[in-house]
Amino acid sequence: MRKNWLFLILATTLVTAQYNLNAQTKRKIEVRNANNDPLRIETPEKELGLALGLFREGSYFNAVDYYQDLKSRDERNPFYAYILGECYSKTRDYVPAAHYYVETYNLDKKDYPRSAFFAGQMFKQQGEYQQAIVWFNKFLTDNKKTSANKEDKFNRLITQKEMKDMKKQAQIEIDGCNMAMVSIKDPQPVNIINCGPNVNSPYTELSPYPLGDTALLFATINSNHGYVGYDAKVEWHKKNPGKGEEHNRQHFMLAHKQPGYVDSFQWPVPFTDAYGTFDGLGETGNGCYSPGGDRFYFTRCTIGDSFMFRCNIYYSQFDLVNWGPVQPVFIGDADGGRSNTTPFVAKVGKKEVIYFASDRKLQSRGGYDIWYSIIDPRNGTFRRPQNCGKQVNTKMDEVTPYYDSRVNKLYFASNGRKSFGGFDIYSADGGPSRYTNVQNMGYPINTSADEFYYIKDPVGKPDAYVVSNRIGTTALKNPTCCNDIWRIQSEPRLVVVGKVVSKKTQEIMPQSVVKMADQRGEMNTYNSEDGNFLFNMQRNHSYVLTADKPGYTSSRATVSTMSVKRSDPDDTVHVTIFLDSIKHSFSVSNIYYDYDQATLRAESVASLDTLVNFMKDNPSIQVEIYSFTDGKGTDEYNNPLSQRRAQSVLDYLEKNGVDRTRMVAKGLGSKNKVASETIDGNKDNPEGRQLNRRTEFRIIGDLPTRRVLFNSALPGSMDQQEKNLHMEDEAEDEPAAPGAKKPAKDTEE
Numbered sequence: 169m170r171k172n173w174l175f176l177i178l179a180t181t182l183v184t185a186q187y188n189l190n191a192q193t194k195r196k197i198e199v200r201n202a203n204n205d206p207l208r209i210e211t212p213e214k215e216l217g218l219a220l221g222l223f224r225e226g227s228y229f230n231a232v233d234y235y236q237d238l239k240s241r242d243e244r245n246p247f248y249a250y251i252l253g254e255c256y257s258k259t260r261d262y263v264p265a266a267h268y269y270v271e272t273y274n275l276d277k278k279d280y281p282r283s284a285f286f287a288g289q290m291f292k293q294q295g296e297y298q299q300a301i302v303w304f305n306k307f308l309t310d311n312k313k314t315s316a317n318k319e320d321k322f323n324r325l326i327t328q329k330e331m332k333d334m335k336k337q338a339q340i341e342i343d344g345c346n347m348a349m350v351s352i353k354d355p356q357p358v359n360i361i362n363c364g365p366n367v368n369s370p371y372t373e374l375s376p377y378p379l380g381d382t383a384l385l386f387a388t389i390n391s392n393h394g395y396v397g398y399d400a401k402v403e404w405h406k407k408n409p410g411k412g413e414e415h416n417r418q419h420f421m422l423a424h425k426q427p428g429y430v431d432s433f434q435w436p437v438p439f440t441d442a443y444g445t446f447d448g449l450g451e452t453g454n455g456c457y458s459p460g461g462d463r464f465y466f467t468r469c470t471i472g473d474s475f476m477f478r479c480n481i482y483y484s485q486f487d488l489v490n491w492g493p494v495q496p497v498f499i500g501d502a503d504g505g506r507s508n509t510t511p512f513v514a515k516v517g518k519k520e521v522i523y524f525a526s527d528r529k530l531q532s533r534g535g536y537d538i539w540y541s542i543i544d545p546r547n548g549t550f551r552r553p554q555n556c557g558k559q560v561n562t563k564m565d566e567v568t569p570y571y572d573s574r575v576n577k578l579y580f581a582s583n584g585r586k587s588f589g590g591f592d593i594y595s596a597d598g599g600p601s602r603y604t605n606v607q608n609m610g611y612p613i614n615t616s617a618d619e620f621y622y623i624k625d626p627v628g629k630p631d632a633y634v635v636s637n638r639i640g641t642t643a644l645k646n647p648t649c650c651n652d653i654w655r656i657q658s659e660p661r662l663v664v665v666g667k668v669v670s671k672k673t674q675e676i677m678p679q680s681v682v683k684m685a686d687q688r689g690e691m692n693t694y695n696s697e698d699g700n701f702l703f704n705m706q707r708n709h710s711y712v713l714t715a716d717k718p719g720y721t722s723s724r725a726t727v728s729t730m731s732v733k734r735s736d737p738d739d740t741v742h743v744t745i746f747l748d749s750i751k752h753s754f755s756v757s758n759i760y761y762d763y764d765q766a767t768l769r770a771e772s773v774a775s776l777d778t779l780v781n782f783m784k785d786n787p788s789i790q791v792e793i794y795s796f797t798d799g800k801g802t803d804e805y806n807n808p809l810s811q812r813r814a815q816s817v818l819d820y821l822e823k824n825g826v827d828r829t830r831m832v833a834k835g836l837g838s839k840n841k842v843a844s845e846t847i848d849g850n851k852d853n854p855e856g857r858q859l860n861r862r863t864e865f866r867i868i869g870d871l872p873t874r875r876v877l878f879n880s881a882l883p884g885s886m887d888q889q890e891k892n893l894h895m896e897d898e899a900e901d902e903p904a905a906p907g908a909k910k911p912a913k914d915t916e917e
Contacts, residue, residue, distance in 0.1 A: 212241060481508050580594055
């Protein structure tokens with residue numbers, strides 16, 4: 169399986185030219201042709217050679233320009249489409265990447281069998297989960313037989329093991345899509361806000377490290393000059409021998425919070441005190457202190473040809489007066505020129521432990537893993553590193569560890585598990601060697617984009633930081649190219665718990681689907697097997713809760729969080745929803761008309777609104793609306809008048825959101841009087857006539873296809889569940905086989 173390019177950049181703190189097109193120095197190519205086009209060279213062969221060179225050295229933004237030009241000359245060449253998909257994928261421009269992988273598949277899926285898998289990944293990272301599932305399933309269907317396949321132009325074989333691993337990963341990706349669609353409907357009680365322009369630039373920021381609740385240490389690239397690419401670096405050093413790279417080095421910055429403002433930061437200043445000076449080339453980031461504050465750890469990476477680089481961890485010791493010289497952390501040889509990066513030091517029990525990510529091969533689970541080393545309290549040396557084990561690490565990449573000693577949890581980013589898209593943040597209980605209860609942190613901490621570097625505040629409420637390229641990031645080239653630091657603001661945990669009860673017997677009603685809709689119409693569902701349910705709520709919302717069960721109508725419960733503040737404590741609200749056996753006819757009082765009129769009187773609105781709520785709370789119900797007149801006048805006059813009155817009620821319900829196809833209006837004139845219109849045999853009775861000018865309702869249908877809009881406990885999307893329900897209904901309509909038992913029907917109480 170191909171190595172995810174993104175991790176190599178972020179986990180080692182190196183922000184390369186893939187992200188920063190505007191900061192790159194384009195190769196100057198002197199060409200002469202009739203079109204005077206600076207992109208075109210004399211022959212396509214020479215242009216292809218240049219494009220391949222740019223691609224191999226990691227200059228993907230530049231490579232796009234040349235491959236686009238080559239493709240314009242040969243539109244149906246699948247190689248150009250495929251490599252454009254690769255370039256856009258590596259620059260995290262998900263929309264065109266998906267487009268070109270799909271085009272590759274349509275042009276030549278035989279020679280590019282992985283194009284469907286990569287298309288699925290790119291749709292997933294856009295948040296287009298249904299489309300992603302379609303393309304992952306295409307990949308699985310097209311590759312039922314595991315075999316080696318040659319990919320044109322790359323001159324390499326996909327081994328049987330690689331294809332087998334990709335098929336396993338495709339199913340993990342599908343599971344992640346389904347998890348994401350459910351989780352987005354039930355978000356975690358947090359707000360996610362961008363840390364703002366005093367922290368984030370159009371380039372990339374990463375490795376946030378809160379210093380108490382007053383300042384933030386982080387790594388950034390110098391936005392005044394940018395990262396000018398490997399070629400420019402070499403030329404600069406030729407002209408400036410022996411000088412450092414402060415003009416484009418990734419380095420530390422320190423931003424203090426604005427006094428009196430929540431999570432607003434001042435203009436940052438360079439931070440150098442705790443790690444001194446370092447001679448030579450390199451990129452610096454991933455800073456953290458030891459629990460006692462007397463050591464500062466960080467990562468330094470050195471660059472080689474084609475943006476190949478190696479990272480190691482260093483530290484500086486405070487000697488009562490000053491910070492001492494920088495020293496490497498001797499945590500074993502990262503064999504074969506491998507990297508150690510993203511350190512975090514914490515107390516685990518009574519031991520001081522350094523966690524880090526490494527791509528070392530010995531005892532590896534695959535890719536980058538999370539490792540740890542116990543620091544010897546006697547002399548400060550580092551014991552032989554140990555892998556955190558299969559509970560944490562996968563065959564893919566695990567990075568950016570953070571350990572919270574207050575709750576004994578390890579937090580890390582991974583792209584080898586069920587995810588919302590790319591890298592997600594996960595938590596695991598235990599440490600340092602054994603872990604349990606590995607969990608995805610959920611939406612909106614995780615999104616369809618990439619999330620790294622989760623870290624909590626050391627004091628106060630469990631607010632935190634995360635690094636992400638999600639939509640809303642300060643972008644340089646495309647909306648998701650680059651990383652920003654985001655603030656996770658904890659919210660009070662607001663929960664509504666309740667039970668579904670029979671109105672007649674007051675007993676718990678099992679096997680129902682409870683629905684909670686907010687003021688915008690967004691709905692969550694809970695499959696209540698035992699009659700109990702629970703929903704998470706957000707501040708500044710109004711909710712309506714109802715239940716769905718065949719043969720029953722539901723009452724409603726309302727809950728409001730409009731007045732709740734972020735500083736308020738957690739709260740739980742208890743509600744009860746009543747189910748009543750369907751009554752096939754009922755009256756709604758206080759629906760009035762003036763004499764000889766079909767127009768609804770103002771005092772009828774409250775009763776009609778109650779009916780609107782009833783129809784919305786019970787979306788499977790179909791009704792007939794009957795309107796009546798008093799006994800004055802002839803049937804020829806009263807029957808059309810009553811029809812107009814019934815129609816006015818139907819029109820009101822439709823205007824307020826009830827589907828017209830669920831209602832039938834019928835006028836019955838002066839039939840079925842409910843009150844006498846005379847007193848003492850001949851005296852007129854206005855009150856009785858008013859009671860006869862009424863509207864009644866009769867339930868004529870209960871459509872199962874309208875009953876459950878979406879059951880979050882079942883697999884598939886809303887459309888898929890509805891399709892399955894239709895298929896079940898059709899199956900029930902077919903004649904049963906001889907001797908077959910009929911399914912039991914719900915009975916009324």
